[in-house]
Amino acid sequence: MIGAGVFTAFGPAAEAAGGGLLVGLALAAVVAYCNAASSAQLAAVYPESGGTYVYGRERLGPFWGFLAGWGFVVGKTASCAAMALTFGAYAWPEQRRLLAVLAVVALTAVNYQGVRKTATLTKAIVVVVLLALAAVVAAAVGGGEADVDNIGPIASGGWRGILESAGLLFFAFAGYARIATLGEEVSDPASTIPRAIPLALGITLVVYATVAATSLLAVGPDVLAAAAAPLDAVVAAGSLDALRPVVRIGGTVAALGVLLSLIVGVSRTAFAMASRGEMPRALDAVHPVHQVPHHAELAVGVVVAIVVSLVDLRGAIGFSSFAVLVYYAIANASAWTLPPHQRRWPRAIAVVGVVGCLVLAATLPVVSALSGAAVLAVGALVWVVRDRVRPATR
Template sequence: MSEGLARRLGTGDAVVVGLSAMIGAGVFAAFAPAAAAAGPWLLAALALAAVVAYCNATSSARLAALYPESGGTYVYGRRRLGPFWGYLAGWGFTVGKTASCAAMALTFGAYVAPGLSVAVVVLLLVADLRGAIGFSSFGVLVYYAIANAAALTLTREEGAPPKVVPVVGVVLCLVLAATLPWGSVVAGLAVFAVGALVWVAVHHRRSARP
């Protein structure tokens, strides 16, 4: 019996899964503040976002073709860059998606709070939706920076994309992460620092075992 993953989804299925992952509660909450922040540079910002998305998708697709395993960038980073980078990608994905869930909950509450309990209203008053979105973005951008860095190590025989694609992807992901609201950047760096310390502590304990 083969231990590999069975190919049961077609192109249409993959497109639907991808769109479902990308189009979430953010469309009800992120567009207005993003447009206000971009101002007259809105079209340029959308073009920049399209370039980042293209680089991320291309790098991820080339790596997925080479490593058809569950785990995404955790697998790619581990195989191409080393165990620590794979772990960090998984940490960033978990942190980013957890913050995304918080942002979705806040967005839902913002639309239907009048019909919900007082607890939700209090949560909306003390929580910052844009902060949750920014924190989520930081984790996801680091995740895709590692994916692009992993793709940069691919050879032509392994189906490497043009070198400019992962290079631009790494640079833009890190630049965008650094230009998020300072609170999101500080919180993101702190959480990743905690993750790195956890990794070091776990590996130190394992290496100390007889």
């Protein structure tokens, strides 16, 4: 969760809600908690890879499983593009799109060789990111520009703007479901996972709230909204701009680390769907030497490189948030159907999760919501046609 999203999401959130992005951050955390709780309950009942693609199929029916899987693939593909563009924005702003494409090509090649992000590397990335965020806070507080008046009115964007910022900031919390899906590898998961989820979300919320509040104090929402690399702009505004290299390194390291994992995750979901005939069968292939789904890896890399070439960072964040919010709405709906003996949290949490996901999705920027809905509708239409044709061809 403490990754590249924090380096980018404050910009569009500030544009939507001004100082109200602090309220939006809290709302995003509440929805994330509901989603994680629902995913944890479902992972305990269905301990297999696939996430909500599996849960939706088992609890709601094949169509909803497909829609969740399709939403994950397209949403996380947009996330890949956002991470690549974040890398470019912090590494070399003037050539950020070119660098983003090169990063996608390089990491696709790395994944093709079967190289994975280890637990040790993950810890190292988190340390670098936390150091970079500490530098942002230090520069914001000690740079001589901090002033409460910079925040402006909390309600400047109205409730619509606050909800829109929550949907955009939801992007920065991605990763919490990993806790829920590791039940088979955790000692005493029945008690450990319910403790780990609120603890992890709480730590992340404190970190993000500290960075958001100090950034607003230093430069205000207008500067954040206008910057391609918002946290770099915070440091550049004060007298401690010597810390800028630390923040830029943190942003680039975080973006590459997340991008590496995302390409793996999207390709594996596409591979799983292809094996069931719900995506092109050509993606259902494993490399004989490297033992990776190489066709799916290459397909994801090509699509992400094309998306990076065509869209901007904020459009990618909005589109990704919409698709992933729909994905988790299905997860919450699936959790709601669990019988009492399989539930670890009150049923009301799943209800709040469904409503929260749908409200945040509906209040995202209009272009993001419409394009996301259109892509999901295309996927649903393909499924319906395939489902009707398939019995006749048997």
